[in-house]
Amino acid sequence: MAxxxxxxxxxxxxxKAVVVTAEEIIDLxxxxxxxxxxSEVDVVTTxxxxxxxxxxxxxxxxxxxxxxxxxxxxxxxxxxPAYTGMAAVDLLIGATAIPDDDPRNRVHxxxxxxxxxxVIEELVAGKxxxxxxxxxxxxxxxxxxxxxxxxxxxxxxxxxFNLRNACQNYNVAVNLSDKTIYTYMGILKPRLGNxxxxxxxxxxxxxxxxxxxxxxxxxxxxxxxxxxxxxxQGTQHNPGVPRNEKGVPKSGAGTLALVxxxxxxxxxxxxxxxxxxxxxSLSVGIGVPIPVLSEEILEYTAITDDDIIATIIDYSQAxxxxxxxxxxxxTYGQLRSGQIKIQNKNVPTASLSSYSRAVEIATIxxxxxxxGKFLLTEPVAPIPGADSxxxxxxxxERPLEG
Amino acid sequence: xxxSKRIVLRFPRRLVDRPIVSRLVRDYNxxxxxxxxxxxxxxxxxxxxxxxxxxxxxxxxxxxLTKTGxxxxxxxxxxxxxxxxxxxxxxxxxxxxAGAFEMDTSTRKIKFLDKKCIACGLCIKACxxxxxxxxx
Numbered sequence: 001m002a003x004x005x006x007x008x009x010x011x012x013x014x015x016k017a018v019v020v021t022a023e024e025i026i027d028l029x030x031x032x033x034x035x036x037x038x039s040e041v042d043v044v045t046t047x048x049x050x051x052x053x054x055x056x057x058x059x060x061x062x063x064x065x066x067x068x069x070x071x072x073x074x075x076x077x078x079x080x081p082a083y084t085g086m087a088a089v090d091l092l093i094g095a096t097a098i099p100d101d102d103p104r105n106r107v108h109x110x111x112x113x114x115x116x117x118x119v120i121e122e123l124v125a126g127k128x129x130x131x132x133x134x135x136x137x138x139x140x141x142x143x144x145x146x147x148x149x150x151x152x153x154x155x156x157x158x159x160x161f162n163l164r165n166a167c168q169n170y171n172v173a174v175n176l177s178d179k180t181i182y183t184y185m186g187i188l189k190p191r192l193g194n195x196x197x198x199x200x201x202x203x204x205x206x207x208x209x210x211x212x213x214x215x216x217x218x219x220x221x222x223x224x225x226x227x228x229x230x231x232x233q234g235t236q237h238n239p240g241v242p243r244n245e246k247g248v249p250k251s252g253a254g255t256l257a258l259v260x261x262x263x264x265x266x267x268x269x270x271x272x273x274x275x276x277x278x279x280x281s282l283s284v285g286i287g288v289p290i291p292v293l294s295e296e297i298l299e300y301t302a303i304t305d306d307d308i309i310a311t312i313i314d315y316s317q318a319x320x321x322x323x324x325x326x327x328x329x330x331t332y333g334q335l336r337s338g339q340i341k342i343q344n345k346n347v348p349t350a351s352l353s354s355y356s357r358a359v360e361i362a363t364i365x366x367x368x369x370x371x372g373k374f375l376l377t378e379p380v381a382p383i384p385g386a387d388s389x390x391x392x393x394x395x396x397e398r399p400l401e402g
Numbered sequence: 403x404x405x406s407k408r409i410v411l412r413f414p415r416r417l418v419d420r421p422i423v424s425r426l427v428r429d430y431n432x433x434x435x436x437x438x439x440x441x442x443x444x445x446x447x448x449x450x451x452x453x454x455x456x457x458x459x460x461x462x463x464x465x466x467l468t469k470t471g472x473x474x475x476x477x478x479x480x481x482x483x484x485x486x487x488x489x490x491x492x493x494x495x496x497x498x499x500a501g502a503f504e505m506d507t508s509t510r511k512i513k514f515l516d517k518k519c520i521a522c523g524l525c526i527k528a529c530x531x532x533x534x535x536x537x538x
Contacts (some may be wrong), residue, residue, distance in 0.1 A: 029458070049500065051530060111527055186493050187528050194496035271489055273530035283489060283531070338495075338505065354489045355510040388527040 005378045008291050012372055017042045019369045021300055021362035022203045022290075023111060029302040035183030038298040043376065044371055046208045046301075047222070047287040048200040053184070054164035054235060055282045057120045057262055058092040060156040061131070068143035069338030073135030077119045077150075084133075091388055092161070093119055095272075096280035107184040108277060115280025118272030120160070123152045124224070126266040127397055158262040160270070165233035165322045169253040169310060172197045172330060172349075174342060177316035182277020186352060188315055195312065195340055195347045199282040200358035201305040201332035205288035206254045208301045211248040211386060212239070214290050216379025221258065222365045225269035227374065228260025238392035247300065250309045251330060252392075254383070254386035258286065269361070285357060287365040291376050302396035305332035312342060322394060360363050406454035408520065409438070409478035412469065413447030422470055423449065430463040431455055450477060450521050455515040480521045480537050483514045487533035497528040 011017040018041050022026060025044050029037045034179045070084040075091055079099040082091040097116035104110050123129055128149040137144040152158050175198045181188045185196045187388035201207065209215050220232040232253025241253045269285030292298045312327040313319050335349045368374035384390040413422070418441060426432040440448050453460065457528035467474060490511045494503045502518040503525070505511070525534045 109527075113532075187497055189496070196493065196496070213473075249423050263428075274527075274532055275529050275530055282490075282531075332495065348496045350494070351492045354491040356490045 002293065002294050003042065005071045005291050005293070005376050009375045011042055012369055013371070014066055015372055017369060019043045019045060019366045021359070021366055022046045022208050023359060023362065025298070025301050026202065026304050028299070031054055034295050034302070037302075038292055038295040041292050041298065042371050043366075043395075044208060044290045044292060044298070045205055045287055045362040045365040046205040046380040047285070047358040047363075047365065048202075048204045048353060049165055049183075049269070049285045049357035049361060050200070050283060051197055051275070051281045052162065052165045052284040053281045055120075055160070055162040055273045055284055056092055056116070057093040057123070057158065057160050058090065059158050061089045061091070061150055062154070062156055063089055064143060064146055064148075067141045068133065068135050068146050069138060069141035070133050070135055070146075075131065075132060075133040077129050077131055078114070078122070079130075079132075080114070080116050080119050095120065096279050099279055105277060109122040110277055112276070112278065112280045115272065115274075117280050117282030120262075120282055121267050121270055121272040123158065124262060124265050124270050126152060130159050152263060160228065160258070160265060161260045162234075162258045162261050162284065164203050164236060165258050166234070166253045166256045166288070167199070167252055167282060168204070168210070169249050169252055169308070170198045170321070171251065172310045172335065172340075173319070173332075174327065174347065175314055175316045176314045176327075182315050183315045183319075184278045185207065185277060185315060186350065192342055192345050192347050195335075195342065195349045196352060197310060197332075197333065197335050197349060198352040199308075199310070200310050200353050200355060201336070202303055203355070203358040203362055205286065206256070207248060207303055207308055209288075209290050209297070210243070210249065210300055210303075212254060212295065213297060213300075214379070215256070215288055216382045218377055218380035219288065220374070220377045221289075222285070222361055222368075223258055223260040223265065224262070224285060225266030226260055226264035228258050229377075230256050230383070231259045232257040233390075236392045237390060238254070239382060239384055239386045239388060240391055243311060243386065244307070246303060246307050247307050248303065251311045256383075260261050283354075285361050288363040289365060289369060289374070292396045305336055308332045310335065327359055403457040404454065405457045405460050406452060408450070408452050408517075410475045410477055410480055410521070411447075411449040411451060412473040412475070412489065412525045413449070414442070414471055415446060415471075417471055420443070422467070422472065423451070425466065426463050428454070430466065431459045438522065450489045452520075477516075477519065477521055481516065481519050481523075481525075482535050482537065484533045484535055487531045488512070488529075489531055489533075493532070494525045494529055497524050499524065
């Protein structure tokens with residue numbers, strides 16, 4: 001029954017492709033079995049919508065008259081510092097950047113009301129953004145100061161450029177200490193007061209292709225409401241971690257680096273966020289189609305929240321101090337029930353990742369494919385797999401004087 | 403018939419130093435639970451109460467409060483959700499001490515049950531896209 005991407009694309013163009021979401025495939029496989037489902041279904045669509053800090057956008061603003069070289073100086077977008085260490089009028093803004101005069105955690109927990117993620121959201125929404133730059137001035141780029149409104153429609157290039165998205169799995173965060181802590185996993189109440197998790201679970205892209213057999217460099221994806229591509233494995237890609245019998249990693253494993261034209265994206269799927277006591281970030285919507293090339297691949301996509309395990313980590317002690325201790329494992333099925341048991345205590349759970357938005361993304365992507373508007377791609381090259389030897393190493397500090 | 407409602411009372415400056423709420427117990431047989439109390443820099447008093455008792459007594463109590471010059475507002479008008487901003491992640495669910503957020507198990511969207519809200523404001527800054535709004 002093996003199919004090829006080319007055959008599936010032919011069916012998509014003819015409007016005959018059978019497409020289901022990673023949620024719908026679960027019942028379909030229960031009802032029809034793997035063999036029959038694999039022969040009927042051509043594509044399974046996945047989705048995730050979650051804070052993804054390693055996201056950024058780069059632009060080329062065009063040359064002013066007289067010219068200015070932003071590099072070497074300072075450039076701000078709505079007071080948020082942008083990175084300009086490239087050619088004259090290229091700049092990049094990271095999702096977690098915050099204004100120089102933000103009070104940060106001086107009064108703890110800091111509010112972090114506005115940052116790079118919000119700038120990206122506003123640009124995508126078509127709002128004017130204030131650019132203020134100072135530079136040193138050269139013979140060929142004499143201008144030293146630039147203050148102007150910019151708008152995404154006038155930029156030469158506006159590209160979403162994400163170093164690490166769509167993490168394959170994530171920790172469940174808890175707090176064993178006696179005081180409330182404010183983390184990137186949200187507010188964690190003392191003495192196991194709550195447990196926060198962050199994954200779309202059974203809908204999440206890499207849980208549906210755990211060994212990266214179809215997702216690789218060049219894969220076309222839903223990104224921020226438009227289309228984008230996988231450019232590389234994401235940073236901290238760590239495919240060799242322990243997995244269960246279904247190939248599902250029990251802790252953080254694979255990640256994806258993504259790129260896409262910001263001009264065709266939508267601010268519903270790129271939302272600037274403020275994480276109390278931590279900082280700013282960007283919630284990103286991603287959907288990856290999985291071509292059903294074999295029964296094996298279909299079987300992976302039928303994964304359920306009950307099959308996926310996450311590890312519980314104490315964010316008051318173990319996480320900040322890079323200790324390997326954990327407080328056990330739970331399934332996403334248990335997490336979604338609203339309560340889990342840790343050390344014999346019932347602990348309420350909450351999610352950072354929006355499951356309903358993940359469903360929406362998988363459904364939109366399904367529609368795009370059904371309508372023949374989105375064709376699948378064959379990877380140009382694979383991303384490192386479970387046996388690649390690629391690992392995520394801690395920093396080996398070497399004191400400068402010693 | 404018994405009733406129990408959550409209300410917001412605003413005390414203008416001239417009433418801030420007078421005992422008013424205590425008469426609800428003494429003269430109107432009402433019980434109340436103070437959910438929040440504050441005095442703003444403009445010296446206006448704000449009190450969030452859960453008030454309960456017989457419907458008849460309740461109505462008389464409200465009439466008394468109104469006559470003294472206290473402004474009364476139903477609590478559900480004070481904390482609202484900006485539906486455009488909410489992404490339905492659900493981080494608010496465990497932050498809220500009153501259980502006013504609940505995941506709908508069929509749609510997986512987060513319901514805001516404003517009748518349960520005690521207007522403590524904890525969700526305001528805990529919400530990453532800042533979808534919850536406080537209108538005091």
